[in-house]
Amino acid sequence: MSSRFVIDRLGAQGDGIAAGEGGEVFIPFTLPGETVTAARLKDRADLIAVLDPSPLRIDPACRHFGTCGGCALQHMQGEAYRAWKRERVVQALRSRKIEAEVAPLVACEPGTRRRAAFTARRTEAGMLLGFNRHLSTEIVALEECPVLLPEIVAALPMLRALAALACGTPKPFHIAVTATASGLDVAIHDAGRLDERRRHQLADFAIREGLARVTVDAxxxxxxxxxxxxxGDIAVQPPPGTFLQATEAAEMTMAGLVAGHLSRAKRIADLFSGCGSFALRLAPKAKIHAVESDAAALAALDRGFRFAPGLKRVTMEKRDLFRRPLTAKELDGYDGVVFDPPRAGAEDQSKQLARSQVPLVAAVSCNPVTLARDLRILLDGGYALKSVVPIDQFLWSPHVEAVALLEKPRKRR
Known part of the structure; x- marks a missing residue:
């Protein structure tokens, strides 16, 4: 049964929010000020029609928008979209009573995302490969994607054929693809047991199609x-399934902000270092200690360091910073720290940093809520927030990256 709603505002996931009997209703693919009809199910509703469109509504860039769950905001005019995404960071900071000057959003261009995680499933009609429908396990078969690098989009038919060779299950499985300088790196997960026949078929296919690597369940x-x-100028061979920033341009922007802030530091700790996207860029001018729980990522960082000329010393430590953060005493040996944790943030590590005397800190985050929490801890520990720069590398999604730069005067001893 459909009802009429007036959209008041956008929620944190990009859904329109309207008042309804019994509470707020979340309606995807709508904009503030619009009058719509939608079929309600508890606190959510499926959009049926837009009766009075917003002047900010535009035609989406992709034929799959509205069914594919990959994008939430293709229907929103670009300037308004960027302002809304910046405001997500502003509001998260304000919720922790942090009044800071937040820079304009660094925009993300279409066709620049270098990694994607597809879902695949064998059906009677053939192999399905795509993204899940919005709030569903149904797979939307992709014919295009304006977010991804063109070489990944061009490879979609090849990836379907690869999925068919790998498939040994009637259930959905996953294929992660990363565009690298030497070709596509493809990681297949949960496709069923891989027998020798299919293993040889996958290997032959990868060679024939010029793939850099194919992995199955790691x-x-x-x-x-x-x-x-x-x-930067340093080549790194990432292990299967390792974390990389979604776009190279965003990574370069973040690295530039971090390097500029830590330019006076001679000894830097890179926490949650991954394969070294910050550490190796900082190493020409400073000694680096990289800390990461993923041994394979650290090994890749180590290889990159050993084969690169002109770097200062880079040391590595395998350590779970959620369970055992660097202590304030350990941190006092550094004059700069950069940390880039997962979405959960770095609460315990921030508490130790707040007690330390590290003068320069760069906080990188993909979650404004946990970033604001961690910044509040650092501010309460005597740091001053110098700048916050939001960065878009998840185009037309509600996700936003940010780099926050902080300073603390050293105590005289």
Whole structure:
């Protein structure tokens, strides 16, 4: 049964929010000020029609928008979209009573995302490959994607054929693809047991199609060319499934902000370092201690360091910073720290930083809510917030990255 709603505002996930009997109703693909009809189910509703469109409504860039769950805001005019995304950071800070000058959003261009995680499933009609429908396990078969790098989009038919070769289950499974300097790196998960026949077929297919690497459930099936990503001028061979920033442009922007802030530091701790996207860019001018729980990522960082000329010393430590953060006493040996944790943030590590005398800190985050929490801890510990720069690398999604730069005067001893 449909009802009429007037959209008041956008929620944190980009859904329109309207008042309804019994409370707020979340309606995706709507904009503030619009009158719509929608079929309600508890606190959510499926959009049926837009009766009075917002002047900010535009035609979406992709034919799949509205069914594919990958994008939430293609229907919103660009300037308004960027302002809304910046405001997500502003509001998160304000919720922690942090009044800071937040820079304009660093925009993300279409066709720049270098990694994607697809869902695949064998059906009677053939192999499905795409993204899940909004709030559903149904797979929307992709024919285009204006977010992804063109080489990934062009590879969609090839990836469907690869999925068909790998498939040993009637259930949905996952294929993660990363564009690297040496070709596509493809990681397949939960596709069923891989027998020798299918293993050989996958290997032959990868060679024929020029893939850099194919892994199945983290096991390398074939690696004709080592996947390579560049951190500045330094080549790194990332392990299967490791974390990389979604776009190279956003990574370079973040690295530039961090390097500029820590330019006076001679000894830097890079916490949650991954494969070294910050550490290796900072190493020409400072000694770096990289701390990360993923041993394979640290090994990749180490190889990148050892084969790169002109770097100062880079040391590495495998350590779970959620369970055992660097203590204030350990941190006092550094004059700069950068940390880039997962979405959960770095609460315990921030508490130790707040007690330390590290003069320069760069906080990088993909979650404004946990970033604001961690910044509040640092501010209460005597740090001053110098700048906050929001960065868009998840185009037309509600997700936003941010880099916050802080300083603390050193105490005289």
């Amino acid at each position: 096991e390398i099936v074939i690696e004709p060319k080592k996947p390579v990503v560049m951190f």
